[in-house]
Amino acid sequence: MSISQLARSIQESPTLKLNEEARILRAKGEPVIHLGIGEPKNKAPITAILGSAAKLKYGDVKYAPTDGLPSLKKAIIRYTEENYGRLVAPENVIVSTGAKQSLYNVLLSIVDPQDEVILLAPYWVSYPEMVKLAYGVPVVVTPEDGTFHPRMEDIERAVSSYTKAIIVNSPNNPSGIVFSEEFIAEIVDFCERRGIYVVMDDIYQKLVFDGRQPTPAYRYTQKDIEDTRVIVVNGVSKLYGMTGFRIGWTIASRRMVEVMNNIQAQTTSCPSVVSQAAAEGALTGVQSVVENLRLTIQNNRDVLIQEMRGFTDVRVTRPEGTFYCLPDFRAYSNDSVELANFLLKKALVVTVPGKQFGMEGHLRLSYSGSTKDVIEGIERMKWALDPNAPNEIYIGDRKLIRDWL
Numbered sequence: 416m417s418i419s420q421l422a423r424s425i426q427e428s429p430t431l432k433l434n435e436e437a438r439i440l441r442a443k444g445e446p447v448i449h450l451g452i453g454e455p456k457n458k459a460p461i462t463a464i465l466g467s468a469a470k471l472k473y474g475d476v477k478y479a480p481t482d483g484l485p486s487l488k489k490a491i492i493r494y495t496e497e498n499y500g501r502l503v504a505p506e507n508v509i510v511s512t513g514a515k516q517s518l519y520n521v522l523l524s525i526v527d528p529q530d531e532v533i534l535l536a537p538y539w540v541s542y543p544e545m546v547k548l549a550y551g552v553p554v555v556v557t558p559e560d561g562t563f564h565p566r567m568e569d570i571e572r573a574v575s576s577y578t579k580a581i582i583v584n585s586p587n588n589p590s591g592i593v594f595s596e597e598f599i600a601e602i603v604d605f606c607e608r609r610g611i612y613v614v615m616d617d618i619y620q621k622l623v624f625d626g627r628q629p630t631p632a633y634r635y636t637q638k639d640i641e642d643t644r645v646i647v648v649n650g651v652s653k654l655y656g657m658t659g660f661r662i663g664w665t666i667a668s669r670r671m672v673e674v675m676n677n678i679q680a681q682t683t684s685c686p687s688v689v690s691q692a693a694a695e696g697a698l699t700g701v702q703s704v705v706e707n708l709r710l711t712i713q714n715n716r717d718v719l720i721q722e723m724r725g726f727t728d729v730r731v732t733r734p735e736g737t738f739y740c741l742p743d744f745r746a747y748s749n750d751s752v753e754l755a756n757f758l759l760k761k762a763l764v765v766t767v768p769g770k771q772f773g774m775e776g777h778l779r780l781s782y783s784g785s786t787k788d789v790i791e792g793i794e795r796m797k798w799a800l801d802p803n804a805p806n807e808i809y810i811g812d813r814k815l816i817r818d819w820l
């Protein structure tokens with residue numbers, strides 16, 4: 416078989432792989448706890464279901480305009496005005512099949528071969544592979560002060576004449592950190608001055624805790640939407656728990672949207688109309704669903720922090736948003752892939768190795784599931800790793816004895 420060099424250079428998605436492993440174990444009846452999953456467990460809002468059901472009921476399922484149904488774009492424009500304080504035109508909006516496709520289309524639209532895209536570690540697993548798919552070069556910037564918060568001085572050092580864009584994801588997957596307003600202001604100002612695109616991946620925008628408010632990047636540029644270097648990506652996957660509908664969108668200049676439209680037209684034609692109707696239903700329905708989800712997740716975050724306190728030697732940075740936490744497990748292992756495999760095998764707990772996010776020695780834990788899973792999952796991890804934890808545990812109806820510490 417002849418496989419292209421590009422395809423060979425692309426890594427498997429570790430999170431999707433873990434989902435599959437967990438699914439197989441569960442299918443065999445194993446009581447797996449999934450702290451790896453990146454999706455809320457709530458049902459899609461009823462308005463989303465009704466919206467998509469109406470399309471199906473009347474068999475009204477055809478190709479749609481490549482850039483999205485006008486009625487959905489109208490809802491996105493309203494969302495943008497309310498949450499970003501910017502009134503944009505329909506020509507500034509393009510709907511895609513998930514924020515993932517939005518980001519990929521953005522990169523395909525701006526990256527020339529060998530152009531560099533700066534990624535801020537810890538970063539979302541897909542960014543480096545997407546940059547490579549666009550024939551660009553991912554340049555990873557890790558905060559040198561050992562925190563998860565990026566620093567302008569580190570970024571400025573990494574910028575070269577090839578830098579085309581910086582991807583900023585706050586609230587951040589995998590750390591749960593929310594970047595400071597000062598940082599957002601600085602990076603927007605820096606990118607505007609240097610002619611570098613700042614791609615804001617705002618997919619977790621409203622999932623912020625403790626009374627914090629999201630920080631829209633547009634607030635820090637005086638430039639018109641047609642001139643600004645700020646590109647915004649968002650979607651319904653995380654805020655409304657609608658991961659399977661696959662709807663995301665991009666807000667950018669008309670020219671950028673035109674180019675993205677051409678790419679999308681030649682690759683996927685348009686996002687599914689059934690899903691678009693669902694996204695419209697979510698955006699125009701009661702918004703308390705987002706607040707309820709946020710409160711549930713904030714409560715899970717508190718439970719997770721409480722449970723992790725009993726874990727000897729694990730350093731936890733308190734998440735301020737998303738549904739992830741990235742504890743430092745280097746006291747137990749420097750090899751996060753090995754550690755995650757060990758936890759899956761011994762304790763039947765799925766975690767995601769920090770290595771995939773550019774933070775070796777850490778594990779990403781998701782608390783988007785039930786509170787019970789958070790408690791039991793961490794209990795099992797303590798049992799497997801911490802010599803101070805009791806050496807007996809019940810997993811399902813099996814009593815297990817730790818004999819490796």
Ligand SMILES: Cc1ncc(COP(=O)(O)O)c(C=O)c1O
Binds near residue numbers: 516
């Ligand atoms: C940071 C980040 N951006 C984008 C996405 C993709 O979202 P979507 O499901 O809309 O493609 C994810 C999904 O996990 C994510 O974590």
